[in-house]
Amino acid sequence: MKIVSIVLLVTSAFLSLKHGWDAFQPAQAAQAKMMASLGIHPQAMPYFGVFSILMGLMLFFPQTFFLSNVLNAVTIVLIMALSLRAGDNRTALIEIPFLSMPMILIWLKYPFKF
DSSP states (O other): OOOHHHHHHHHHHHHHHHHHHHHOOOOOHHHHHHHHHHHHOOGGHHHHHHHHHHHHHHHTTTTTTTHHHHHHHHHHHHHHHHHTTTOOOOHHHHHHHHHHHHHHHHHHOOOOOO
16 A cells, blocks of 8 residues: 555656646647636746645645645646536546545555654
């Protein structure tokens, strides 16, 4: 169980850090179109990037592990809600496995506690 928890922790942190870093890169046409359909203004992307990077780093500390997973889950639910509002059911369905990751991490608890 501890190995599964560590793998999920590293994967979740990597995804958060990657998405945070990508928010600072120039948006490709497909990414800009998706953000516009969700109602997210391009000028807000750096704020989402900082938020995502902070969530990824918070995962590694036992004091902020739970909060980071909760914020990650809330962010994913927000993306799903915005997608459904925009009529993009496919994106909302794609997010379901990513929503399960923070929930499983909360259930498994912080893996590096001695």
